[in-house]
Amino acid sequence: MDTKTGADLLSDDLPAAGPSAIPDAPPSFQDSIAAPAPNYNSVFAGDDIFIPYGGEEPPPEFTPYEAEYFVDGNGDIVSHDPHLNQDGEALYRFLLSHSQMLPDFRVHLRGWHSETRTRQVTRTENGRTKTMDEEYTEVVIDFDFSIDVGQHIVAGPIHWSLPDDEPAYRGNMYKEIELYDQDNIEENSNARVLRRKATKVERKLSEDRKKEQNTRGLPPWVASTATGVDHIATDQVEVLKSSKTLRQWADEYCASNKLLKEFTYKKVVYGWHRGHLKTHIEELIKSTYYSGTYEVDFRTTNAKIFVRSDNRLSRILSNKWLKFLLILLLIYPFIWLYKHFSRRGGGRWEVCGGAYALKKWHPINLKADQRTDSPLPPHLQHNSHLYDQEIYDMPGTSKLIGMREGTWYEEWESTIKRAVTGRLQSTVPLKQPDERPSLADQLLEGFGAASAFTDHVPRLLSSIVN
Template sequence: MSKKNHDYYYSYTSPPTSASGSQSAEPSAPSLGQTDEAMSLPSYQDALGGTSPLPSHSEFEGLTRDTTIPPYNPDLNSYASVSSPTMFNTASKRHCFLGRPPPPGYSIYGAKFLTKKEGVISRDTHLNTDGEALVQFLQQHNTAPRLKINFHGYHEETHYRTRNTRDEDGNWREEREPVTKQVDDFQFSIDCSDEVSPQCHGIYVMPDPKTGAIKTVRELCDEYVHTNSQLKELRLTKVINWNYAQLTRAFTAAIRSHGYRHSVAITYELENYRIYVKSNSTISQMVDHKAIRVLFFITCLWILAWPILLLFRHQFGHRTLKSEWTMRCTEQQWYDQHLREVLSQISPVASFGNVPFII
């Protein structure tokens, strides 16, 4: 089973089983004459086959939780949807200062931002000059990410196409060449966003790799605003702690026991999982502009430009600033709740491997 792992995306692909090339393979799925009630669904433990549980990969290894600020403040979030920069007087509002009242005249800054599939991006000038406003912005938008699980089953079919060509003597000759294409057997998604806990369990920061000093989120934000660079950017990544590998192994085994023998890909896709703050400089906006990126790619200027940009770009928090989220249910509970829904969309197919066709 191959696996790809990233901060925001998990993908597992199981290749075809050995039975897929044999016509005599007997799937364990019930016959068409059996009723739904007679259908035996494998339990979570049965699907895992009694093997030892797979360890859940921790995205927070080496990071330290910042206990000096709350990961999310509902008082701040009420200002997270403003369309233009504004200042809000919070003298009459409750604010979390570790039990202390806010300073006199304390205000919350509502920054301009752009919402995309992966999260929010802001180039607000004030966020690039005020560390406190930057911390507020991270708290405002540190809301629960959305999770979707994609199920994809497919196989390959090879056919031969013929074409006529002339040989060196000018005579016509017929040639056959194989063409292999992917055929989708099933492809669907299940939205798990409602099952993501709305409560963040903390914001984590990576200690300084050279000195080992532990920074707070505020110190990281202050370091960002004091950096004099037109290509600086800060990123917070939201991570859902779940044992994706074990859940995937259980569903893959259940799909196999249902009679499906071809390739199975199960991917976990996040939305609203990042918060970006970037410089408002012209060069920073040009670097992110799609048209300019395409132009650089077509003209091959990226070969010269990209190394220079990587050299002068200052990235904060890209691998060192994360917030922790969990699911309302365990992997086994989610499996039990959705197994019938998954298998009902998968038809056991007779597997004959790659059958050649002549066109």
């Protein structure tokens, strides 16, 4: 009779999942970083993305590997593929390939109120049946809908990494900071890198910075205290802040022998000041005389790529139902202790990701007559008047590409009002405001001619009078 030890169970493989369906070979690093934009099935083909300063050497060419993965309930990609846990190049290519998929970014609006109602209940006490009135409170949803904002993304991904002095998960179950060996840094350019656990104060300051970045819509490589960064072109800043390249982080993850390790690639949408936009939407809801409780928040799905170790226990923990069963059986607390305190337990790497812009500044030639326009992605060109508005921060320096949050709010203002007063509840995000003509309408010959003539009449009469 064969017996298996706990280590054997950890190393046993679950039935292999089907191969991922990636129709094309992953792009080279040159295409990912230096190209105008990743080829989202030709959606973002063009010459409007730039090479960020601080990029990396392109990886060598090799035969593409189709790794197994699945998509969880949040739209995130999760892979337990054994090759991705052994080969840093394969892991690196996997991240570059799946970072091309745009994150789903929405603004969600929800309103509700509580009502006290009365119902009749029948109870039996001491053999006697009584019917009485009972009051209870019920929450009533007034409106619940979301608006697709991710459709306005004009650039990305731009691969970024956290600086060494930023608290982050770098292979352990606690956040660390990287320090150089000061005794050898002057004598040896390859000085040993030291890591120490981030203090509580450092972690708190880091969380505050991230909240500020999120509120102001800053990219991950810009400090939350920075001013005047909104008009800086992407290719004029260094986005890879870490002393290690993304490929080196992938190699470090693959070299680890921890049984419950995890590498996370995070997608970040930036460009809009979410704090200001949220305030204006809240004021808009108030203007409808809505008296209930409401909330406005921004939600991102398909925002992470997880690569986890290839063993039975790791796969079980990726299944929310099996994990819930372990919690009910009081087994999960022991797994948690093993993961957090054993040398071969768990390890997390969360140091890099991709950034996707809702608006950006495009550098132009110094002379006005030599300016080169940056073409919009094809799926945005039918509304080009909303995205490319010839806005310059300084003469001959850079030009704004993309939709500004104020333009978006002005376009959606009346639609949001009608949705709130009409008690709209929908799980499908709204993609187009009521006033904007659909693409099918714009294809009709003569569509909009009447309004164009009406707009021209006052100018014609004014010219005749004058």
